[in-house]
Amino acid sequence: xxxxxxxxxxxxxxxxxxxxxxxxxxxxxxxxxxxxxxxxxxxxxxxxxxxxxxxxxxxxxxxxxxxxxxxxxxxxxxxxxxxxxxxxxxxxxxxxxxxxxxxxxxxxxxxxxxxxxxxxxxxxxxxxxxxxxxxxxxxxxxxxxxxxxxxxxxxxxxxxxxxxxxxxxxxxxxxxxxxxxxxxxxxxxxxxxxxxxxxxxxxxxxxxxxxxxxxxxxxxxxxxxxxxxxxxxxxxxxxxxxxxxxxxxxxxxxxxxxxxxxxxxxxxxxxxxxxxxxxxxxxxxxxxxxxxxxxxxxxxxxxxxxxxxxxxxxxxxxxxxxxxxxxxxxxxxxxxxxxxxxxxxxxxxxxxxxxxxxxxxxxxxxxxxxxxxxxxxxxxxxxxxxxxxxxxxxxxxxxxxxxxxxxxxxxxxxxxxxxxxxxxxxxxxxxxxxxxxxxxxxxxxxxxxxxxxxxxxxxx
Amino acid sequence: xxxxxxxxxxxxxxxxxxxxxxxxxxxxxxxxxxxxxxxxxxxxxxxxxxxxxxxxxxxxxxxxxxxxxxxxxxxxxxxxxxxxxxxxxxxxxxxxxxxxxxxxxxxxxxxxxxxxxxxxxxxxxxxxxxxxxxxxxxxxxxxxxxxxxxxxxxxxxxxxxxxxxxxxxxxxxxxxxxxxxxxxxxxxxxxxxxxxxxxxxxxxxxxxxxxxxxxxxxxxxxxxxxxxxxxxxxxxxxxxxxxxxxxxxxxxxxxxxxxxxxxxxxxxxxxxxxxxxxxxxxxxxxxxxxxxxxxxxxxxxxxxxxxxxxxxxxxxxxxxxxxxxxxxxxxxxxxxxxxxxxxxxxxxxxxxxxxxxxxxxxxxxxxxxxxxxxxxxxxxxxxxxxxxxxxxxxxxxxxxxxxxxxxxxxxxxxxxxxxxxxxxxxxxxxxxxxxxxxxxxxxxxxxxxxxxxxxxxxxx
Numbered sequence: 001x002x003x004x005x006x007x008x009x010x011x012x013x014x015x016x017x018x019x020x021x022x023x024x025x026x027x028x029x030x031x032x033x034x035x036x037x038x039x040x041x042x043x044x045x046x047x048x049x050x051x052x053x054x055x056x057x058x059x060x061x062x063x064x065x066x067x068x069x070x071x072x073x074x075x076x077x078x079x080x081x082x083x084x085x086x087x088x089x090x091x092x093x094x095x096x097x098x099x100x101x102x103x104x105x106x107x108x109x110x111x112x113x114x115x116x117x118x119x120x121x122x123x124x125x126x127x128x129x130x131x132x133x134x135x136x137x138x139x140x141x142x143x144x145x146x147x148x149x150x151x152x153x154x155x156x157x158x159x160x161x162x163x164x165x166x167x168x169x170x171x172x173x174x175x176x177x178x179x180x181x182x183x184x185x186x187x188x189x190x191x192x193x194x195x196x197x198x199x200x201x202x203x204x205x206x207x208x209x210x211x212x213x214x215x216x217x218x219x220x221x222x223x224x225x226x227x228x229x230x231x232x233x234x235x236x237x238x239x240x241x242x243x244x245x246x247x248x249x250x251x252x253x254x255x256x257x258x259x260x261x262x263x264x265x266x267x268x269x270x271x272x273x274x275x276x277x278x279x280x281x282x283x284x285x286x287x288x289x290x291x292x293x294x295x296x297x298x299x300x301x302x303x304x305x306x307x308x309x310x311x312x313x314x315x316x317x318x319x320x321x322x323x324x325x326x327x328x329x330x331x332x333x334x335x336x337x338x339x340x341x342x343x344x345x346x347x348x349x350x351x352x353x354x355x356x357x358x359x360x361x362x363x364x365x366x367x368x369x370x371x372x373x374x375x376x377x378x379x380x381x382x383x384x385x386x387x388x389x390x391x392x393x394x395x396x397x398x399x400x401x402x403x404x405x406x407x408x409x410x411x412x413x414x415x416x417x418x419x420x421x422x423x424x425x426x427x428x429x430x431x432x433x434x435x436x437x438x439x440x441x442x443x444x445x446x447x448x449x450x451x452x453x454x455x456x457x458x459x460x
Numbered sequence: 461x462x463x464x465x466x467x468x469x470x471x472x473x474x475x476x477x478x479x480x481x482x483x484x485x486x487x488x489x490x491x492x493x494x495x496x497x498x499x500x501x502x503x504x505x506x507x508x509x510x511x512x513x514x515x516x517x518x519x520x521x522x523x524x525x526x527x528x529x530x531x532x533x534x535x536x537x538x539x540x541x542x543x544x545x546x547x548x549x550x551x552x553x554x555x556x557x558x559x560x561x562x563x564x565x566x567x568x569x570x571x572x573x574x575x576x577x578x579x580x581x582x583x584x585x586x587x588x589x590x591x592x593x594x595x596x597x598x599x600x601x602x603x604x605x606x607x608x609x610x611x612x613x614x615x616x617x618x619x620x621x622x623x624x625x626x627x628x629x630x631x632x633x634x635x636x637x638x639x640x641x642x643x644x645x646x647x648x649x650x651x652x653x654x655x656x657x658x659x660x661x662x663x664x665x666x667x668x669x670x671x672x673x674x675x676x677x678x679x680x681x682x683x684x685x686x687x688x689x690x691x692x693x694x695x696x697x698x699x700x701x702x703x704x705x706x707x708x709x710x711x712x713x714x715x716x717x718x719x720x721x722x723x724x725x726x727x728x729x730x731x732x733x734x735x736x737x738x739x740x741x742x743x744x745x746x747x748x749x750x751x752x753x754x755x756x757x758x759x760x761x762x763x764x765x766x767x768x769x770x771x772x773x774x775x776x777x778x779x780x781x782x783x784x785x786x787x788x789x790x791x792x793x794x795x796x797x798x799x800x801x802x803x804x805x806x807x808x809x810x811x812x813x814x815x816x817x818x819x820x821x822x823x824x825x826x827x828x829x830x831x832x833x834x835x836x837x838x839x840x841x842x843x844x845x846x847x848x849x850x851x852x853x854x855x856x857x858x859x860x861x862x863x864x865x866x867x868x869x870x871x872x873x874x875x876x877x878x879x880x881x882x883x884x885x886x887x888x889x890x891x892x893x894x895x896x897x898x899x900x901x902x903x904x905x906x907x908x909x910x911x912x913x914x915x916x917x918x919x920x
Contacts, residue, residue, distance in 0.1 A: 104698045104808035127702070148647040159645045162622060177895040182806040184836045185619045186872035187608040187658055189879055189887055189917055190899045194654035198647055215704040238564045242587070244675035244742075246706065282704075283753075289745060346642045348564035376644045412646035419649055427649055435637040438906065439650045445905035446898065457649055 004064040005043045005087070011060050012046060019047040020057075020088075030089035033076035036339055036385070036392060037421050040082050042069065042089035049094050051168060051176055051207045058205065059174030061088060061451055069453050070201040072113060072143030075136045077340060078420025080147065080200050084455035090205060092142055098122050099208065106213045107165060107182060112142025112206050119211075128213040131157035134416065135323045142206045147418035148198030152322065155241075155375030156248040156281065157214060159416070161197055168208035169196055172447040182210055195442070200418055201453040203446045217281035220248075221291050222315040223308035224269075225276040225298045230254060230358075232301040233274045234351045237374050239297045240278075241347065245290050249279035250375030251322055254358070257329070257369035257382070264328030265321035269307060276374075277322055278308075279315070325371050329382045333367060339395040341381040341402045345411030350377055356405050357381055364398040378415030419457045427457070464524040465503045465547070471520050472506060479507040480517075480548075490549035493536035496799055496845070496852060497881050500542050502529065502549035509554050511628060511636055511667045518665065519634030521548060521911055529913050530661040532573060532603030535596045537800060538880025540607060540660050544915040550665060552602055558582050559668065566673045567625060567642060572602025572666050579671075588673040591617035594876065595783045602666045607878035608658030612782065615701075615835030616708040616741065617674060619876070621657055628668035629656055632907040642670055655902070660878055661913040663906045677741035680708075681751050682775040683768035684729075685736040685758045690714060690818075692761040693734045694811045697834050699757045700738075701807065705750050709739035710835030711782055714818070717789070717829035717842070724788035725781035729767060736834075737782055738768075739775070785831050789842045793827060799855040801841040801862045805871030810837055816865050817841055824858040838875030879917045887917070 012020045022044050032039035043066075048054045061068050067087025074081055083089055095111035098119060102108065103126050110119060117137035119130050132144060134151040143149070145167070150159035157163065166180025169192075179192035196204055227233040233252055240247055252274070253261060259272035276298070280290040291308040298306050309315065321328070330338050345353040354370055357379075361368045366386070372379025381402050385395040403413045403426055413419075413426035428436050440458060443450075472480045482504050492499035503526075508514045521528050527547025534541055543549055555571035558579060562568065563586050570579060577597035579590050592604060593611040603609070605627070610619035617623065626640025629652075639652035656664055687693040693712055700707055712734070713721060719732035736758070740750040751768040758766050769775065781788070790798050805813040814830055817839075821828045826846065832839025841862050845855040863873045863886055873879075873886035888896050900918060903910075 102806070102808055104702070105806045106702065107806070148645075148651075150645055150647075154645060158622070161645070161651070162618070171894075171898070175894050177898060178892060179895060181872060181890075182870050183804045183838075183872050183875070184807075185608075185610055185614060185621070185838065185875060186804055187610075187874045187876050187878040188872045188883070188890060189658070189896075190663075190902060191608075191621070191651075191654045191658055192895060192898060194651045195902075198649070198651055203650075215702055217704055242564070242566065242675055244677055283749060285749060286746060289743060293743075344643045344646055346562070346565045346567070347644075348562055378643075378645065410642050412641060412643050412648045414647045415643070415645060416647050418647040423648070430641075430648060432638060434631075434635050435639060435652060436649075438631070438637060438652060441905040442650060442655075442902060445901040 001043060005066055008060045008064050008066050009044050012057050015053060015056055016046055021045055030071055030091065031082060033074050033079060033081045035077045035079050036337060037079035037082055040084050042083040043086045045089045045091055047091045047094050051170065054090065054170045054205055054207060055174040055176050057088065058170050058172065062173045062449060065449055065451060067451050067454050070146065070205050072140035073115065073138050075139045076143065076147065076420065077417045078422045080418060080420040080456060082421065092140065101126060103128065105182065106215065107210060108213060109208060109210050110141050111208055112140060114141050115139060116141065123213065127216050129216050130211055131214055132160045132163055141209050141211065145197050145206050145209055146200050150373065150416040152249045152251060152373060154373060155250050156246060161194060163212045164193060164197060164209055165212055166210040167193055167196055167206055169204035169206055171204045172449065172452050180210065200420065200456050202443060202457055203452065219282060219284040219287045219310065220315060221280045221287040221308050221310045222318050223278040223291055223294065223306060224318065225278065225306045226271060226273045226304050228273065228302065228304055230274045230354060231351055232303065233276055234354065236276065236298045236301045236303065237350065238347055239301065240294055241375060243293060243297060245293050247278060247375060248281040249277065251277040252372055252374040252379065254370040257325060257371045260328040260332050260369060261321045261325060264331045265324055267321055273304065277318055325382065329369050329384065333384045335387050337385040339383040339385050339399060341383065341399045342415050342417040343402055343406035343411055343413065344376065344378040344415035345406050345409045347377045349409040349411065350374055353406060353409050353411065354379060357402050360398060360401045360405065364394060366394060366398055376415065421456065424457060424459045461503060465526055468520045468524050468526050469504050472517050475513060475516055476506055481505055490531050490551065491542060493534050493539060493541045495537050495539050496797060497539035497542055500544050502543040503546045505549045505551055507551045507554050511630065514550065514630045514665055514667060515634040515636050518630050518632065522633045522909060525909055525911060527911050527914050530606065530665050532600035533575065533598050535599045536603065536607065536880065537877045538882045540878060540880040540916060542881065552600065561586060563588065565642065566675065567670060568673060569668060569670050570601050571668055572600060574601050575599060576601065583673065587676050589676050590671055591674055592620045592623055601669050601671065605657050605666050605669055606660050610833065610876040612709045612711060612833060614833060615710050616706055621654060623672045624653060624657060624669055625672055626670040627653055627656055627666055629664035629666055631664045632909065632912050640670065660880065660916050662903060662917055663912065679742060679744040679747045679770065680775060681740045681747040681768050681770045682778050683738040683751055683754065683766065684778065685738065685766045686731060686733045686764050688733065688762065688764055690734045690814055691811055692763065693736055694814065696736065696758045696761045696763065697810065698807055699761065700754055701835060703753060703757060705753050707738060707835060708741040709737065711737040712832055712834040712839065714830040717785060717831045720788040720792050720829060721781045721785065724791045725784055727781055733764065737778055785842065789829050789844065793844045795847050797845040799843040799845050799859060801843065801859045802875050802877040803862055803866035803871055803873065804836065804838040804875035805866050805869045807837045809869040809871065810834055813866060813869050813871065814839060817862050820858060820861045820865065824854060826854060826858055836875065881916060884917060884919045
């Protein structure tokens with residue numbers, strides 16, 4: 001271990017004690033996320049419990065040019081938490097305090113390590129909820145900010161981007177700043193909050209988040225709707241959005257994904273056909289009206305079935321099945337790994353994009369499903385990686401084709417999983433070299449020594 | 461005129477011809493916005509008709525260190541368009557093309573000089589609308605992006621921030637970049653779109669905007685609701701928001717503002733009392749339900765009246781009156797100028813803020829009304845400036861007190877009008893010196909020579 005990192009660890013021990021460690025098991029745990037990228041051990045793991053500690057540690061690392069990689073729940077899918085150049089894995093999972101909830105303001109302030117499940121549990125009695133739902137219950141709010149996460153509710157409530165009012169951030173040199181605030185909007189200088197959201201730990205370490213909350217709706221209804229063809233499903237999605245029905249969730253599963261969910265989650269009454277899962281929020285009369293309107297639209301696009309329910313049990317089973325698609329797909333081919341592609345296109349191109357992806361899948365000789373947040377134009381291709389030596393390479397090749405197709409259709413290489421390691425190669429094609437140069441100049445202005453999560457977002 | 465500016469004008473004449481001019485009347489028109497700040501003449505005005513022209517002109521100005529100040533409709537309220545250090549006023553009002561509207565995607569691409577009225581006129585037949593409504597019909601979309609504008613609809617549809625998907629921007633050295641794109645969300649690198657929104661022309665010149673649109677609702681109802689006290693009105697606002705009623709507009713007028721509107725706009729059936737103006741969007745059954753629920757809530761906070769209507773005429777008259785508050789206030793004291801303060805606080809502090817402001821008004825000896833987008837916590841104090849020599853100083857002094865009060869309550873110095881010249885002095889108190897230093901470092905990274913709208917946002 002070179003001298004600089006040893007010095008940092010020794011100096012940090014003064015205020016972190018045993019919470020900075022070179023224990024191999026802990027370093028291994030912090031060497032990767034839930035992605036198939038190559039793990040890399042950090043030199044040490046630091047469990048931070050206060051902003052002050054993060055600030056002091058960053059200042060030490062800054063002085064010695066030691067990389068710092070923020071780590072929340074480790075549920076990242078694009079290699080964000082892998083310390084590809086060693087250094088310190090800055091574990092924020094001890095920061096689990098919900099600092100303040102204001103019912104009249106419908107907002108709260110949380111530490112970065114609070115999980116969405118923990119927060120919603122805490123809020124339930126107050127009639128409020130935090131809507132952003134990337135599927136993983138234990139993902140942290142800090143991590144969600146880092147990757148600009150979204151999920152099933154974004155079509156109605158927006159992504160994390162629309163639900164963060166302000167941040168506390170520690171900069172590369174240890175300086176602590178507050179961005180935004182508690183107000184709903186403001187025209188008060190540069191929007192630093194949105195600059196840090198989606199910056200994947202490369203511009204600063206997010207310590208606290210001021211979140212917008214929403215009232216728990218009086219009534220919720222869920223629906224499933226099946227189609228003989230994908231086209232009808234996609235056309236229904238567009239028509240529902242244009243009708244102004246304030247749909248809360250609008251998810252598409254292709255026929256193979258539906259089949260996998262039927263088998264894995266024991267979903268009854270569904271055929272292995274392209275399927276929409278929907279959810280409506282509002283007053284009791286309102287959700288009934290929304291469901292009826294959606295049913296009429298689906299019928300006009302030749303849906304073969306439409307079933308809706310207001311009971312909690314049916315609804316919970318449905319969304320549990322949606323959140324378990326990863327496991328359901330893995331269940332199709334035991335022994336296979338899974339690679340999840342994450343692309344987004346303008347809604348009008350969904351049809352082209354998904355039908356094209358299905359051709360790409362067929363051409364690849366791999367098995368894969370399509371499932372996603374189609375109300376936003378975002379969908380995932382869940383690729384089964386064969387357990388052969390070239391399996392992962394073939395899966396990556398398919399992933400690349402899918403991204404290229406999304407870009408050609410005016411879409412993006414990532415809807416919600418982020419750039420991390422896996423999407424760096426696409427950024428220049430997506431943004432152009434000049435816009436990418438602006439991003440680099442901002443990175444350089446905020447982190448001139450390049451210590452914050454190096455090797456992510458930018459290729460070099 | 462120093463040599464550098466003469467060189468720029470001569471060189472720009474090659475591609476702009478008579479569209480770059482030193483005509484005094486045009487320079488005077490471009491020396492100020494709709495604000496009481498001291499005007500300053502630009503050295504020349506350039507009417508740009510293409511991005512290419514803007515790019516070439518910026519490159520020339522960059523080479524010669526000549527200030528460039530973007531100018532849209534000139535309706536700014538904080539001195540943004542005043543060329544305080546001379547240079548070129550870059551007039552974008554010829555850029556009025558609506559480049560593309562996609563009905564299935566519910567989005568469009570417009571040039572910076574398109575006005576919101578022009579756009580909504582164009583969209584009407586397609587069943588879509590652009591919701592951001594700062595009140596001035598002829599304000600440009602480019603200008604709205606520059607000041608992070610909002611208005612009466614923001615409580616339901618968000619501000620310009622939530623309704624821009626991507627931008628085309630010319631940077632200080634003439635480089636043109638695209639940010640964002642057409643997709644609804646993405647996790648694809650730094651959020652440059654939101655960095656330029658609200659940057660008031662200090663980081664780049666916005667040339668084109670990809671906008672999110674919304675379906676025109678099936679039904680709209682409007683309501684007025686009066687209260688014996690301001691407290692009841694504010695409590696009703698909070699309760700309506702918490703109830704989850706998706707209110708589309710939620711405006712408060714204090715008793716003096718209501719009195720002014722009754723007189724100026726001939727509003728019938730209203731008393732000079734604290735008043736809420738509301739609007740509901742949805743299905744026919746939906747807006748009836750929303751209005752009924754709001755009425756029940758208002759009654760429980762002792763509203764003295766609640767009247768709602770679904771006919772277009774009543775609605776149009778009501779919102780025309782709301783948009784004419786400036787003139788209505790001026791009508792109270794002919795010969796007075798008007799200074800509009802623009803503060804925002806967390807919703808729970810609205811009561812304290814507004815009651816405090818009313819004390820500040822009383823203490824100042826000036827006449828002023830309070831009116832605003834209280835669904836967001838944003839309100840304006842419309843100050844009548846006496847035609848005495850110290851009138852404007854007294855009005856500024858009151859404005860400062862109001863801002864200090866908002867900051868003390870966790871609010872912001874500007875809800876929607878921007879920083880410009882008038883709010884610069886408050887930014888350090890609001891954000892802290894460290895966050896302000898981050899803003900400065902971004903300014904330096906993107907505009908190292910400081911040619912873009914100098915003298916705005918930052919004090920020096």
